[in-house]
Amino acid sequence: MAGSLSGLKTKMSKNTNLFYMKCTCHSLHLCASYSCKKLPSDVEKLCRNIYSYFAWSSKRVLELKEFQDFCDIKPHKILGLAMTRWLSLEKVICRIVEQWDALQLYFLSQCSEVNNIKPKESANIMLVPEIKAYTLFLTNALKIINELNTEFQSESVRLPYLYNRLEVSVKLILCNFCQTPYIKNKNIKDIVLKDKNHFLPVANICIGTKAQQYIDSENLSEFEKCKIKETIREFYIELISQIKMRFDFEREDLKLLEAITPAKFLSEDELSIVPLMKTFENLYNGDPDDLISQWNQLRLSLNEGKEKDICKFFGLDEPLFKSLIEFIYNLMSLPHSFAAAERNFF
Structure with missing residues (x-):
């Protein structure tokens, strides 16, 4: 499945934007x-x-x-x-x-x-x-x-x-x-x-x-x-x-995802969304400049936050940040294990 020569991951990675994560x-x-x-x-x-x-x-x-x-x-x-x-x-x-x-x-x-x-x-x-x-x-x-x-x-x-x-x-x-x-x-x-x-x-x-x-x-x-x-x-x-x-501790894509955690989002003085956009470019639609603008505007408007749950933190029903929230929700949909799926078989 994950073989570097003839595994399914290697074959699919050649022609698709595949995100691969072992359980x-x-x-x-x-x-x-x-x-x-x-x-x-x-x-x-x-x-x-x-x-x-x-x-x-x-x-x-x-x-x-x-x-x-x-x-x-x-x-x-x-x-x-x-x-x-x-x-x-x-x-x-x-x-x-x-x-x-x-x-x-x-x-x-x-x-x-x-x-x-x-x-x-x-x-x-x-x-x-x-x-x-x-x-x-x-x-x-x-x-x-x-x-x-x-x-x-x-x-x-x-x-x-x-x-x-x-x-x-x-x-x-x-x-x-x-x-x-x-x-x-x-x-x-x-x-x-x-x-x-x-x-x-x-x-x-x-x-x-x-x-x-x-x-x-x-x-x-x-x-x-x-x-x-x-x-x-x-x-x-x-x-x-x-x-x-x-676990590859040098995987940049997984390191970049930490930017959307509430603590990281609020604590860093300089935190750009551009690296996330380049790495996961297939997970957003629309104008990149709008996404960058919405990211910066949201960070400026949130000085502090008590909500630690990432879903609730970004659970904004605000048209002003629509593109950004869609992108973040797409990032949050990336799986971290198969446990939830396997529960359906037991």
């Missing part, structure tokens, strides 16, 4: 999926084993409830990973963390009573302190990606905000393992992820409060703690590498 939500899901592969495979195996063990047995669910009552844990349902649900991984991990004590006791009890390798395998995995540390870490790390994913599943206009939000999120992740002065005023494309000169000391790598408190409370050696944090650093590096690979 933001799908891309973010893939970023999270590939970064999770840097963690031990037992983390994903545990998620799948627990769900498959309870999914088709009401008897086992009732048995688990006894342990949930004993541990004073709410008897919430065990969730399963769904490849077609972008936000499922975080919810699965959080549910397992919530039910950890009850699940661990249950599987340990089943080891002696049931001739089945599944309970024994799950019990052994849950007894490894590092595995619980990684699951606790994921409850925090996946939240950043899922918040972005949730935002861009919205049917409201989000494309003009995309790269600003991505840049903020990437730098937030970088702060967990890199020195702040190095990343503060640096472009994402210029950041060298594996430059150890800018890494924080291993002991200072941020892995989330819950995970940090857990490894501090366990009888782990300094070597084991460092190993956990080094693995998590690899997770961060892979996550940012995937984001940089799937």
Whole structure:
């Protein structure tokens, strides 16, 4: 579809004014999926084993409830990973963390009573302190990606905000393992992820409060703690590498769209509409000079605005700005994900 040689995008771009954008939500899901592969495979195996063990047995669910009552844990349902649900991984991990004590006791009890390798395998995995540390870490790390994913599943206009939000999120992740002065005023494309000169000391790598408190409370050696944090650093590096690979931070057309966000429209002293007109010339009709004049006149007439929603901000029923509003609404129609369309099939 997006191949540079014979993909549909390449073929159509030759003869049309094609605007191409990969689904933001799908891309973010893939970023999270590939970064999770840097963690031990037992983390994903545990998620799948627990769900498959309870999914088709009401008897086992009732048995688990006894342990949930004993541990004073709410008897919430065990969730399963769904490849077609972008936000499922975080919810699965959080549910397992919530039910950890009850699940661990249950599987340990089943080891002696049931001739089945599944309970024994799950019990052994849950007894490894590092595995619980990684699951606790994921409850925090996946939240950043899922918040972005949730935002861009919205049917409201989000494309003009995309790269600003991505840049903020990437730098937030970088702060967990890199020195702040190095990343503060640096472009994402210029950041060298594996430059150890800018890494924080291993002991200072941020892995989330819950995970940090857990490894501090366990009888782990300094070597084991460092190993956990080094693995998590690899997770961060892979996550940012995937984001940089799937989102082109040098796309000028998407950067230009930020000009129609209310904050940008009101805050810049010098902000011309001409670059937008040149880039998206097929999205407006009429006299270019009229469009420029209406842009400047609207900026002069709006000294401040409390409305942050882009649609409401430009929702003017004013003939004086008719051409400008039509152009901006055409820009706002550019899609940022396929989530809204895919909802019709579920």
